[in-house]
Amino acid sequence: MRLIHFCSAWLLLVFIPRGCHGGNILVLPAEGSHWINMDILLEALHSGGHNITVVRSNKSWYIKEKSSYYNTYTVQVERNLDQEFITKIIFDYIKFERGAIPLTSFLNTAVGMIGTIVDVHSTVGELVSAILDDKELMRILQDSKFDLVLTDPSWGHGVILAKYLNLPLVYNVRWLIAGEAHLAIAPSPLSYVPITGSGHTDQMTFLQRVKNVLLQLINLIQNQVVVKLVYQKLCDKYLGSDIDFNQLMLDADIWLMRVDFVFEFPRPTMPNVVYMGGFQCKPAKPLPEHLEEFVQSSGEHGVIIMSLGTFVSELPSDMANEIAATFAKLPQKVIWRYKGDRPATLGNNTLIVDWMPQNDLLGHPKIKLFVAHGGTNGVQEALYHGVPVVGLPLFFDQFDNLLRLKERGAAKLLTIQTVDKDNNFQDAIQEVLNEPSYRLNMQRLSRLHRDQPMKPLDTALFWIEFVMRHKGAAHLRTESYRLPWYSYHSVDVVLFLAGAVLLVLFTFVFFIRCLCTKICRSKVKRE
Structure with missing residues (x-):
């Protein structure tokens, strides 16, 4: 009997119309x-x-x-x-x-x-x-x-x-x-x-x-x-x-x-x-074997990854050399996505790649820091995985994206005018690596982001x-953008009300003036 009930329920589920058929x-x-x-x-x-x-x-x-x-x-x-x-x-x-x-x-x-x-x-x-x-x-x-x-x-x-x-x-x-x-x-x-x-x-x-x-x-x-x-x-x-x-x-x-x-x-x-x-963010998948070996070789120091996005295939040579020299001084291993000429100052701890599985690397427990240009995808993946950022924005919205992380205590922000001057790049990396608040703040943001009903x-x-x-979904669309700007901001209403008030004041003043004039004339006649 239970089997019959089970089969009936299964058939009911199969043949019940779905809320939305394939569109x-x-x-x-x-x-x-x-x-x-x-x-x-x-x-x-x-x-x-x-x-x-x-x-x-x-x-x-x-x-x-x-x-x-x-x-x-x-x-x-x-x-x-x-x-x-x-x-x-x-x-x-x-x-x-x-x-x-x-x-x-x-x-x-x-x-x-x-x-x-x-x-x-x-x-x-x-x-x-x-x-x-x-x-x-x-x-x-x-x-x-x-x-x-x-x-x-x-x-x-x-x-x-x-x-x-x-x-x-x-x-x-x-x-x-x-x-x-x-x-x-x-x-x-x-x-x-x-x-x-x-x-x-x-x-x-x-x-x-x-x-x-x-x-x-x-x-x-x-x-x-x-x-x-x-x-x-x-x-x-x-x-x-x-x-x-x-x-x-x-x-x-x-x-x-x-x-x-x-x-x-x-x-x-x-x-x-x-x-x-x-x-677009999702749990990390296992890394390719050669990358996993490189990451594991970092020991307790961990790994830094750097990517400046799809469109930045190379940097001015002096800037690339300064970045490579900074990486060479660090105890961490570095994976750098870069397609330009190999920097002369590149250290043995730095692996240059044409492409890297960014999301999977960010989700790896050995990753300590993300050096990023501030593209929306990279910033959100870093937030999702709780990895602090040293930001090097280049164009468009990247500075503003990184600024939002900086204001929440999860990123250090540089500019391309100053990145290769006065050890700014090295100081920024050391600060984010050594100050626990950056990682703690980013992990707090990650928890907030993941805590959603769907x-x-x-x-x-x-x-x-x-x-x-x-x-x-016409019932969700506002009609406000069809209004002319002066109606949207109620400029016409303000002008109308201001005119009405002025008219009332003018009428009141005119009435008082007429009353005063009449009183004065009556007084003159009596005298």
Whole structure:
């Protein structure tokens, strides 16, 4: 009898409809390290039974055409954002920063990059045109009956295609064209919400708040220039002149934000923003045999790992030599991801590699310190595994990422202008290694990050499936961004109320004046 009941229950579970059947998802990814994040999400979606289709260019260097968990459509383009282009910009930027005075550096970063940013997004615009002008491809995409578009809005191509196909839109997001995504969708008082690139915390002096406002104005200008020169033209051509790209960009159903409030400073948010910071992090796997032998040979001193990210393949030779000489003086073993010429001062304790399993190394108990450039993935992996950081930021958001760890007592922050001067690099390493508070603070952050009701990746999958089940999430979207700025900030209401008050005061003064005049006239007549 029990067997019959068991079989009945099993059949019931098998044939009960699932909350979300396998969906059909169209993906428009961004290149570079952004794809690393998207790829992890796609693999998890595929494991959940969903069909994934990726649209890529024939010149893509990160997004592979063949995969076991997604299908691809490859679009022919003349040019694309490639690794050589990015690497050259970064190397020139490093050389500039090492000789720049602060004001020059600030102006170069904030203003001088506008032309480069427009050029990058122009290549994305060419990809959009190639997709939408391909009639056969568009017929296939329309006939495929996709449930939603998943895209990274640091590029604007997915936004336009989602509107063209009239599909719900989900973002895997941190950046939005020329700025940080929070600033576009949520109320962001500049008095305590630091702009990326400002190098400030949420506690700013008056002059820092002035700089914060100026940076936001520059970001808005950059965004408007890119939108006007690239994306609005595409909207006018393919969607109609009545479609405003800025509003279209903010009309996504769900924003899967690649940060959380263990890492980010507290700030206002919105109901359709879902935080999945650290979703790419996972327990460490065993190291390759040669790396495990090297790590174990460190004895009680442990290992330091250093990586400056995918795009920084080399450093100026004098800087690389200074870093190598510092490592050579340490009792720890060092694993350094570096593709440049072998530094002349390299010590026997340092292993140079072209690639390393960063997450698996950070999760190894022998790892004592991570020397990092401050990319989001590396910072969150260090936080997840509780490894303190010596930060060497180079560009974009890296300084701000490391600053958040520094403010929480889990990192020491250097700059490329000072890293090879006055033993700064060596002193920073020794301080983080020898002062227990750095490791204790990072381990505390790790515990906070892991203490969640759902894993960040599971949270992301739930909300993607939520949009598929309900054909969108319009009830979570605010209408505030459709308001003109003067209505959003109630400037018109303030002016109306001020006018009403002035009218009442004017009427009262006029009445008193008339009364006084009448009294005076009566007094004169009596006299």
